[in-house]
Amino acid sequence: MQDIFIISDNITSPIGLTTAENFASLTKNVSGVTLHNDLNLSDQPFYASLFDHAHEFISNHNTFTRFEQLLIASITGALKNSGIDCADNKTVLIISSTKGNISLLETNEFDPALKKRIAMHTSAKMVADYFGFSNQPLVVSSACISGLLGIITGKRLIQSGLYENVVIAGADIISKFILSGFESFQAISPEPCKPFDTNRKGINLGEGAGTVILSSQKKHAKGIQLMGVAVGNDANHISAPSRTGEELGFVIKTALRNSAFTAADIDLISAHGTATLYNDEMEAKAITTAGLQSVPANSLKGYYGHTLGAAGLIESIISIKSLKENLVLPTMGFEQMGLESPIHINNTLAHIPLQNCLKTASGFGGCNAAIIFSKK
Template sequence: MSGVFVAADNITSPIGPTTGTNFAQLKKGISGVKLHTDTALGNEPFYAALFNKDQFTPNNQYTKFEQLLIASITDALANCEVDATDKKTALIISTTKGNISLLETGENNEALKKRIALPTSAKLVAAHFGFVNRPVIISNACISGIMAILTGMRLIQSGQYENVVVAGADEITKFVLSGFQSFQAISNEPCKPFDADRTGITLGEGAATVILSSNPKYADGVKVLAGAVSNDANHISAPSRTGEELGFAITKTLKQAYVNAHDVDFISAHGTATSYNDEMEAKAIAFAGLQNIPTNSLKGFYGHTLGAAGLIESIISMQSLKENVVLPTLGFNSMGVSAPLNICTTLLQGNYTTFMKTASGFGGCNAAVLFSKT
């Protein structure tokens, strides 16, 4: 099977327009989460990580969602030699909501239905860069970003493509915010993953791109080893009570990569700061024998960026691997889950070679992916 290397990446977020600027800010403990009073999004003040209003303004050609994707892909492609127009290069788009905001402003007719469809956005983005292959869309709740990376890895391993550009984005709209508010899942303060006093999710918007390649000359220090997905079949919005299903995805990933649990240096957890998700994820990590491995959640910095979350958090963890540091979990003070976890509370330094990224989402979906230094 071909090795799958990370050739380049980008994070476009309220914290910064590149991976480098994002990671530098996170090492200083700077978060993109702020209190907002935008009545176009919500009637009451809410915490979120949002772009300034003058950034990524929709125009006649591209929506905000599409502009986010284009900005992220542009920077990633500029930092490697992968050619978007090569027939051996594929494009994968990851999102949960796409252009759902158009429902709030447009007339409900056939033209709107066509414009709001994810294939429409994917084709526009692909055409902007000259991709010759039909883009692939991954939209599977909050595991979309990780699932897109795994799909890219498998497309390369199958021999169909040599390079895959994996990009994900989501924006926060009234539709999205009100949906989480209807679950009473939005925190009334910046989220506190795994903390005893956590009160729910903080949302965020952003985009990210990871360019994968089978060509070792494009390798930029990190490779994708393996990954797996599973499903709880428990409830449309509530996760498993045992964590075994996410635990299965983690243990299957380790088995595929021929890596022992104690050889994982750190875990980038999903860590949404909801009572049920954090509890389930803690049990899953313990189920897989990783309870002593340093673990963090980046939601305190970015909020939950939905379809971009798995990509953003994987990229930040890749930077952690390269610089041999593990970031703390912003907002965590005291353990609030029943299973033992080794939550990072300060910036850790060491000699790190491998990390695990996990995610879970509505519909009971779970995913895990393992990265290592080349």
């Protein structure tokens, strides 16, 4: 199996337009989650991490929707100084999103033109053409694991020998469609979210984009390596996580085995930690099943909200930055342990020597994913 390295990344979010800006905001305990009164999104005030309406992601954006502009801004940031030639036939683009341009349905009459415009492959092609990618882009849409699944797909494509470089970008824009859906599930927290806390009341939604670039080229071998990955399904329920966490636990153990690691090799866990009652409990059980209950774990949802198709990418990029800086970030919103099977939720900014990090995600449809990153 070929070694694969993360050679560049970008986060574009309400708390920063580069990975460095984002990480600086996190270390200063800056959150993007604020109270919004926006009747275009919801009849009631709600907490979320949203871009300012006036924020322009790129100049000359006439043909692109906000979703596509956000992707372009993030990909531009990741490509800068990466040495990647998008036109190279060994390079491909993967887009991860849960709902893409869905907001267009709220304001436009549905007709064949809108059908084409709203399709995620249309957005992917437009974004790929903007950067001059010669290969057809791929679109991954698997609920809240989409971001991690994009990275995993990238790894699979490189290891099958098809490509040497993969640019993976994920984004979602929060629309009334998405917010009303989570509200109808009574999954939205009436206050800033509190992952793993005893008083957690649900999620905050968030906007953002993340891009990572994977490469098998040996010149990148001194950096961050993408180690074992795994994907699985609960086969239990379409909108509720497994009660036992056994399936996510299995996925974590598979990722460890594929890295030739044991639980003792993991120094940091970047959890999904959505702050719903059931997700956080399930995740804690899975982490315990995998023998990782004493490893420092955090959730970044208190800073970003749940950024859906971008979440796995944004949170992976922050984990990688943590590895590089030997700095574990706190879990904003966490005060008091609220888990039946307690794990080590980190709630301070801690300087610890870090080598290997586990990133997990779970989503509707019963899907689970895990990825391990290693500092070389």
